[in-house]
Amino acid sequence: MIEFIQGKIEELEPAWAVIETAGGVGYMLNISLNTYSSIQGKNEAKLYVYEAIREDAYVLYGFSDRRERELFLMLISVPGIGGASARMILSAFSPSELENIISTGDEKLLKQVKGIGLKTAQRIIVDLHDKINISGITQSSPPGTKVSVSEDAESAIAALTMLGFQQTASAKVVSAIFKENPSMSVEAVIKEALRRI
Numbered sequence: 001m002i003e004f005i006q007g008k009i010e011e012l013e014p015a016w017a018v019i020e021t022a023g024g025v026g027y028m029l030n031i032s033l034n035t036y037s038s039i040q041g042k043n044e045a046k047l048y049v050y051e052a053i054r055e056d057a058y059v060l061y062g063f064s065d066r067r068e069r070e071l072f073l074m075l076i077s078v079p080g081i082g083g084a085s086a087r088m089i090l091s092a093f094s095p096s097e098l099e100n101i102i103s104t105g106d107e108k109l110l111k112q113v114k115g116i117g118l119k120t121a122q123r124i125i126v127d128l129h130d131k132i133n134i135s136g137i138t139q140s141s142p143p144g145t146k147v148s149v150s151e152d153a154e155s156a157i158a159a160l161t162m163l164g165f166q167q168t169a170s171a172k173v174v175s176a177i178f179k180e181n182p183s184m185s186v187e188a189v190i191k192e193a194l195r196r197i
Contacts, residue, residue, distance in 0.1 A: 005029065005062065006046040009039065015087075017062060019045060029062030030083070033091035038064040052083050059083065066151055067095050078127045080120055089113050089124075101125075102132045131171075153178055156189045165197055173197055 005027050011018040014036045020026045029047055039045040047062030048069045061083060063069040068090060075086035092113045093101065101109050102125055110121040153174050160170035173193045177184065184192070 002049040002051055002060070004046055004048045005060075007044060009043060009045050012036070012040065017045070017047070019047060019062070027060060029060045030087060031062050032068065032087050034068060034094055035062060035064040050083075061087065065095075066154065070154060071095050071098055074128050074131055075124065078120075078124050080123065085115055088115060099132050102128050105129070152186050152189065155186045156193065159186075159190050160193055160197070163194075169197060 005019050005021060007019045007021040009017060010020045010026055014033055015030065016028055017031050017036075017039065018026045018028050029049065031047070035047065039047075045064070047064065048066055050061040050063070050069055050072060052059040052061065061069075061072065063072065072083075072086050072090060075081050075089060076083060081089075089098065089110075100106075105125050107118065107121040107125055110116060110124060111118050116124075153171075156174045157167060157170045160174070161167050170193065173196050174189060177189050177192050177196075
């Protein structure tokens with residue numbers, strides 16, 4: 001499984017990028033407008049990857065940060081939302097805007113995205129509302145802490161899941177620990193979570 005691809009930006013368009021790695025291999029990745037904006041004008045980029053492997057295609061999606069990839073994975077877990085629709089949603093809204101839309105249940109704003117009808121918008125909100133709220137991100141957090149808390153929470157939840165604990169239970173415990181002490185290290189959070197689960 002590819003975690004990320006880092007290298008020289010050979011080609012860049014609003015919907016895709018070609019990254020040449022050190023071995024001289026060029027990878028074409030589908031990207032959102034958010035990722036395009038964040039790497040535009042740079043010579044090199046590091047994109048976090050999601051691999052979509054089907055019988056008829058092998059498609060790579062690239063994201064400028066882990067949080068955008070996490071939201072993409074959440075979106076494609078919703079029935080009726082594929083990679084193209086998820087990328088369209090992430091092109092229409094920044095990750096923080098999308099989190100806010102889902103948290104507040106703003107289906108009208110979500111259905112303004114091309115190809116997203118009212119029922120699909122409602123399903124996205126219903127399916128992802130709890131996942132967004134337990135991911136360790138709250139709208140009252142200072143802007144600078146959003147990404148770091150999310151990445152630390154994601155790491156802690158992933159570790160607990162690999163240890164055999166349910167993801168939902170792990171996420172709730174990790175979120176509660178971070179609310180009590182946002183500056184805790186990932187290792188300390190995992191140790192505390194093991195005591196509480």
